[in-house]
């Protein structure tokens with residue numbers, strides 16, 4: 001666009017052809033469903049057709065609806081996750097804002113307020129279809145399907161890609177929590193983009 005506005009007519013047509021080729025490239029990348037389609041996010045998509053995976057976690061189905069590493073989102077990231085009965089997230093914390101909307105099912109949210117050297121015994125909140133959860137920044141938490149049917153949630157986080165610190169239990173010191181970055185569903189695309197830069 002900048003090239004077009006400052007250049008003579010001959011170089012502007014070259015720029016036009018070039019940007020046309022870029023648009024075509026992005027279009028094909030998006031329609032062919034590249035695994036890491038940066039800048040290839042179509043305006044309207046059918047969630048039923050997006051890829052989902054359990055990333056090695058039994059009972060989980062994760063889908064990145066709009067992601068930073070996957071799609072080039074800058075400030076928010078949206079997931080849809082389904083937890084089979086009995087399955088759960090790790091105990092973890094992160095320094096981003098996070099809001100859940102429970103689409104179906106029921107379960108328990110555990111939250112430990114951040115003070116002291118370890119999370120400590122968490123507060124338990126029952127969660128249910130149409131409940132919405134706000135996780136305070138950096139508070140250790142865990143979502144578990146304690147019900148008898150699938151628990152499905154829409155998750156919105158700020159400041160992606162997410163940097164997660166995980167705990168083995170509620171009494172593990174904060175200093176011993178393990179950083180998992182990139183997180184499971186970001187791994188493949190972070191590695192691809194690193195490869196591209198070498």
Ligand SMILES: *[C@@H]1O[C@H](CO)[C@@H](O)[C@H](O)[C@H]1NC(C)=O
Nearest residue numbers: 044045046047048049050051
């Ligand atoms: C969305 O995708 C699902 C699964 O492929 C399909 O059954 C449904 O018809 C699609 N919806 C529309 C409006 O195309």
Ligand SMILES: *[C@@H]1O[C@H](CO)[C@@H](O)[C@H](O)[C@H]1NC(C)=O
Nearest residue numbers: 102103104105128129130131
């Ligand atoms: C959630 O609340 C909205 C607004 O009241 C309502 O339209 C919708 O049917 C509710 N959904 C469920 C699953 O209860």
